[in-house]
Every structure is written in C-alpha cells, then in structure tokens.
Amino acid sequence: xxxxxxxxxxxxxxxxxxxxxxxxxxxxxxxxxxxxxxxxxxxxxxxxxxxxxxxxxxxxxxxxxxxxxxxxxxxxxxxxxxxxxxxxxxxxxxxxxxxxxxxxxxxxxxxxxxxxxxxxxxxxxxxxxxxxxxxxxxxxxxxxxxxxxxxxxxxxxxxxxxxxxxxxxxxxxxxxxxxxxxxxxxxxxxxxxxxxxxxxxxxxxxxxxxxxxxxxxxxxxxxxxxxxxxxxxxxxxxxxxxxxxxxxxxxxxxx
Amino acid sequence: xxxxxxxxxxxxxxxxxxxxxxxxxxxxxxxxxxxxxxxxxxxxxxxxxxxxxxxxxxxxxxxxxxxxxxxxxxxxxxxxxxxxxxx
Numbered sequence: 001x002x003x004x005x006x007x008x009x010x011x012x013x014x015x016x017x018x019x020x021x022x023x024x025x026x027x028x029x030x031x032x033x034x035x036x037x038x039x040x041x042x043x044x045x046x047x048x049x050x051x052x053x054x055x056x057x058x059x060x061x062x063x064x065x066x067x068x069x070x071x072x073x074x075x076x077x078x079x080x081x082x083x084x085x086x087x088x089x090x091x092x093x094x095x096x097x098x099x100x101x102x103x104x105x106x107x108x109x110x111x112x113x114x115x116x117x118x119x120x121x122x123x124x125x126x127x128x129x130x131x132x133x134x135x136x137x138x139x140x141x142x143x144x145x146x147x148x149x150x151x152x153x154x155x156x157x158x159x160x161x162x163x164x165x166x167x168x169x170x171x172x173x174x175x176x177x178x179x180x181x182x183x184x185x186x187x188x189x190x191x192x193x194x195x196x197x198x199x200x201x202x203x204x205x206x207x208x209x210x211x212x213x214x215x216x217x218x219x220x221x222x223x224x225x226x227x228x229x230x231x232x233x234x235x236x237x238x239x240x241x242x243x244x245x246x247x248x249x250x251x252x253x254x255x
Numbered sequence: 256x257x258x259x260x261x262x263x264x265x266x267x268x269x270x271x272x273x274x275x276x277x278x279x280x281x282x283x284x285x286x287x288x289x290x291x292x293x294x295x296x297x298x299x300x301x302x303x304x305x306x307x308x309x310x311x312x313x314x315x316x317x318x319x320x321x322x323x324x325x326x327x328x329x330x331x332x333x334x335x336x337x338x339x340x341x342x
Contacts, residue, residue, distance in 0.1 A: 024269040033268070034275050045276040052314035055330065056265050056273070058322040063262035066328050070336060089328035096324050118323055121300050 006030065008038040015041065020048040062096065062111075069095045074141045081147045082161045090119075090131050098136035131168055139175045142203050142248050143167050145237065149250075167201065174199050178206035178213050187217035188226075191251065195230045204249040211238075211245040218249055227251065260314075260335045270307050277317035281307045287319055297321050 011030065015023035023045060035042035057063040069075050069092050078091060085091075097115060100108035119128050134140050146167070147160050155163075167174070176190045187204055194202040206214035218236055221227050227234055237248040265273065271281045280288040285306045287295050294304040299321050309322040313330055320326050 020273075021263050021265065021269070024265060024272055027272055028266065028268045032272065034272075042276050045273065049273065049276070049314060049317055052260075054261050054263050055314065055327075056270065056312040057262050057327060058264070058309050058311070060262040060264050062324065063327050066324060067260075067262070067331055067335070070331075089325045089332060092328040092332075093324040115324060118300070119325070123301065 008041055011038070012040045012044055016044055020045070020051075020054055023048060065099060066092060066096060074144050075135075077144050077148060081144065081151055082157070082164050084157070085161050085164060087128065087131055090128055091135055093119075094132040094135035097132055101136055127169070130172065134168060134171060137171075138177065138205050138207065138246075139171055139203060142175075142205060142250065143171065145248070146201065146203075146250055146252075149235070163201075170199075171203075174202040176202075176204045178204060178210040180209045182210060182213055184213050184217040184220060187213060188220055191217070191221055192226070194251070195226070195232065198253070201250065201252040203251075206247045207241065208244045211247040214247040214249050260331075265312075267308050270312065273312060273317070274307070274319075279317070279319070289319075295319055299323055299326060 011027070011032070015026055018026060027041070027045075032038075032041070055063070072095060075092065075095060078085070078088065082088070093115065097112055100112045116129070116132070119125060119132060122128060134143075143164070147164055150160055150163060174194060176187065178187060190204065191202070204214055204217070206212070215236070218234060221234070231254050232251050233254055235250045235252075237250070239246050239248075267285075274281060274287060278290045280292070282288055282294075285308060287305050287307055287310060289295055297303040297305055305319055305321065311320050311322045311327055311330065312318070313320060313334070315334070320330060
C-alpha cells in the first residue's frame with residue numbers, strides 16, 4: 001500500500017465532484033492503491049458505483065455496439081417472438097460478428113477470430129458456432145419472418161422456441177441461397193431433395209438477378225404439382241432491399 | 256439501475272482500485288479474488304477464472320462478470336433493457 005501524500009479529507013473533497021472514472025483516475029495518479037485508513041474516500045467510490053450509471057468493460061465501443069443492436073428490427077422481432085430463448089445473447093454476439101465482417105479491417109478480423117475462439121471453448125460449441133453465423137446471413141430474417149407467421153397463426157411461445165431451435169439446428173442444410181450462376185433446375189433439385197428427406201420446413205432465397213430464378217423454380221414446382229402431391233405448401237415473399245429485388249420462398253409441410 | 260447505462264474503460268490500476276473499494280482484490284497473476292479470497296470462476300469457460308483486465312465490472316453494489324460480448328449482451332438484456340420502460 002502506498003500512503004497518500006495528501007490528507008484523505010482533501011482527496012475526498014476533490015473526488016466528490018468528479019465522475020467515477022475521473023475519481024479513479026485522480027486517485028491512481030496520486031498514488032492511491034488501496035483504502036486502509038481512508039474510509040471516506042472508499043465510501044465516495046462505493047457511492048459513485050452504487051449510482052448504477054457505469055459498467056466498466058474491456059472495450060466500450062464494442063459494448064455500445066451491442067447495446068445498439070436493440071434497434072436492429074430483426075433482433076427486436078426475435079426478442080419479441082422468443083424472449084426466453086436460452087441463446088439469445090449468442091444471437092446478439094452474432095450481430096456483432098456480422099458488424100465486424102461488414103466493417104472489414106485487420107483489427108476487426110482478429111477480433112472475430114478471438115470471439116470465435118472463446119465460443120469454441122464453451123460447452124455445446126458446435127451449436128453455438130452455427131448460431132453465431134446465422135445473423136450474418138440473409139436467412140436470419142427469413143427464419144424470423146417464418147416464426148412471425150407462426151405467431152400470427154396463434155402458435156404458443158414454447159412452440160416458437162422449439163421451432164426456432166429446430167430451424168437453427170438445420171438451417172445450413174435446409175436453406176439454399178441462389179447464386180446468379182444458379183439455374184431453376186438446381187432450385188427444383190434442392191426442393192426435391194428436401195421433400196425426399198421429409199424436411200418440415202425449408203427455404204430458398206434469391207437476391208438481385210437470382211430473384212427471378214426463384215419464381216421460375218416455384219412455377220415449375222407448382223405446374224408439376226410436386227409440392228401438392230407431397231403435402232407441402234409454399235409461401236413466396238417478394239421485397240426490395242436497397243434497389244434490388246429479394247425473393248424468399250418458404251416451403252413447409254402441411255400440418 | 257438507471258434507465259441509461261454508460262460503458263467506460265478503466266486502466267488495470269483503476270480497475271484494481273475500484274475492486275478494492277468493494278473488498279475484492281487482485282493476485283499477482285491478475286486474477287480477481289472475491290471478498291473471501293477466492294478466484295471467481297468464468298460463467299462461460301469451464302475451469303477458467305476472471306482476470307482484472309478482461310472482465311466487466313457492473314453496478315449493483317459491484318458485480319464482476321466475464322468481459323465477453325455474450326456476457327455483456329446478457330448484462331444488457333437482463334439489467335439494462337429489462338429496466339427500460341416498455342412504452
């Protein structure tokens with residue numbers, strides 16, 4: 001312990017008007033490393049912390065970014081649809097990973113690597129790693145949209161969580177992102193494979209010029225009655241993202 | 256908990272001092288020791304313990320949690336957003 005060069009009363013009089021961070025900075029700069037004999041100074045620090053204004057984090061920009069995801073409409077929807085989903089904090093972390101990917105710098109790439117290493121050391125890491133990648137894909141909003149539809153149909157919250165778990169577990173196998181180099185036959189083949197596997201729900205997504213390919217494939221599936229004969233129904237959603245079309249095809253087994 | 260939380264960074268010395276104000280301590284390897292002198296286990300990584308430079312210090316007297324994005328997300332959800340008015 002280093003003894004204070006100033007009387008405790010004088011130090012207390014200075015730090016009482018400072019923010020907690022400023023007060024700690026002041027104390028450290030004045031050689032304070034502990035509080036024995038300086039109960040009043042210690043109490044001021046305790047009182048300032050107990051105001052509950054501050055949380056001290058390793059990286060405040062990152063913490064603020066996590067806080068800002070409350071404004072992300074898809075994440076807000078997840079919080080409303082499945083508020084008690086046990087890995088909801090991993091989804092928020094996935095949004096952070098996506099943010100770092102979209103703001104690609106060497107530092108951000110290293111940060112992504114370090115976050116993924118941390119998560120890979122956790123129990124159930126295979127599932128967590130799959131989940132953390134989801135918010136960075138276009139299927140995130142597709143899955144949330146599907147859950148929203150289930151809620152509108154009156155399914156209870158527990159069922160939504162169960163369905164969400166199932167979709168997350170399988171999304172890498174049950175979704176197809178159509179490339180501009182794809183063709184409608186590839187989409188039909190993907191759907192036939194899902195039907196043979198009796199997948200309960202699967203998704204096809206096309207953006208920009210690939211958007212039209214999804215519509216052509218659905219027409220073929222409908223004309224040949226492939227979905228109807230196998231007990232499936234399709235829901236096509238067309239939207240505009242930026243200036244580009246986006247077409248989502250959700251196909252699910254009739255219950 | 257106030258309606259708005261402010262995230263801040265502290266130096267290792269400032270963190271140590273804040274911890275000592277609440278009767279925690281820090282050992283020579285940088286591990287945080289609770290009021291009984293025990294290392295604090297990580298909630299996320301089995302067999303790991305919290306260190307002074309990469310943990311998060313949260314209000315509510317003084318709490319110490321992992322400094323990972325997932326742990327900070329949990330704090331935001333349970334202590335910040337849960338305290339926000341819904342309308």
